[in-house]
Amino acid sequence: MMTSGIPKTDLHEIVNLPAPQAAPLLLGQRLVHETAEGRVSGIITEVEAYQQDDPASHTFRGQTTRNRVMFGRAGHAYVYFSYGMHWCVNIVTDQEGLGSGVLVRAVRIDEGLSLAWYRRYKEIYPEQPSAARVRMLSNGPGKVTQALDINASSYGIDVLDELSSLKLEYVGPANSRQTPRIGISKGIDTPWRWLLIEGD
DNA sequence: CCATGGATTGTCT
């Protein structure tokens, strides 16, 4: 496993930026969740930015019980329940009180693939997994939380604290392409979605 | 390939 020589202060610098600047810089970084079952991690491959002056944001109408973490310090996890059955995870960004964050929409599983597979498909990891199903494992915000077993118990966790069960690890810079956000009905013209361009 | 509809419940109006 590669560890980067770049100090973790870089992640602090990243999450203190406004969400649209932080979002592309979070691509390529590793999201890790350690549970009693084991460690599963993924390289972030798709993100979206949200901030308060943005009608698509959960913080647009001010602070509520659900979104209060987004108004807190950067680098904490805003986890919410969506469509009655899915969890989604965001990294809070920018200055305290601004209500901004980055939604993690997809990862590429990096460690703990067999555990992630079982959580998603409720079946033992096969001998010859199809490439399609490996891709489908965590290519959506609800799939990411299923694969990493992220739910309300991770609400508000400091993901920049290496002692946290849910945390970010800095890997390095990444190339990205930018598009409008998806799955929303307002703010659809704002191009605040970024996808990792897998380099080699 | 693209479009559509059902599942299911917390949150806010």
Next chain:
DNA sequence: GACAATCCATGGA
């Protein structure tokens, strides 16, 4: 009481 920062299966071109 409406709707949602989704996923999956299905059906048609």
